[in-house]
Amino acid sequence: xxxxxxxxxxxxxxxxxxxxxxxxxxxxxxxxxxxxxxxxxxxxxxxxxxxxxxxxxxxxxxxxxxxxxxxxxxxxxxxxxxxxxxxxxxxxxxxxxxxxxxxxxxxxxxxxxxxxxxxxxxxx
Numbered sequence: 001x002x003x004x005x006x007x008x009x010x011x012x013x014x015x016x017x018x019x020x021x022x023x024x025x026x027x028x029x030x031x032x033x034x035x036x037x038x039x040x041x042x043x044x045x046x047x048x049x050x051x052x053x054x055x056x057x058x059x060x061x062x063x064x065x066x067x068x069x070x071x072x073x074x075x076x077x078x079x080x081x082x083x084x085x086x087x088x089x090x091x092x093x094x095x096x097x098x099x100x101x102x103x104x105x106x107x108x109x110x111x112x113x114x115x116x117x118x119x120x121x122x123x124x
Contacts, residue, residue: 002028002113006096009118012086020081020118022096028113030074033099036081037108038092039117045095045108049081053102061106063089086122093117 003025012018020036022029035050049070051058058070064083072079079096097111105111 004096004115006115006118009120011121014124017084022079024077029077033104034079035097037095037097040092047106047108050104052104059106088122088124091122
């Protein structure tokens, strides 16, 4: 069974930064495309960012472009999401997600597994 564990969430002020991390069981992360999703209260789970298996391609939601970066370390089976210049609208539960494929996706429904999430709260 695939296990994903997110960490790094917290409560911050607008303009601050946070770095989320994701660790996976076995070699699940290193062999597949990865991404981050988020879900605010009363909202659908939305796409945030994704990265191909080799790390050469990354995609971002328009709302976070220029502020968030995504990266991975296949040797350590980990992934991160660096979030800068956070805004109150970034407040959500953030989920690490895996797509069992090498190529990235920006469609939340195409991810196969995700973790339990880590909460990010941004105060104005």
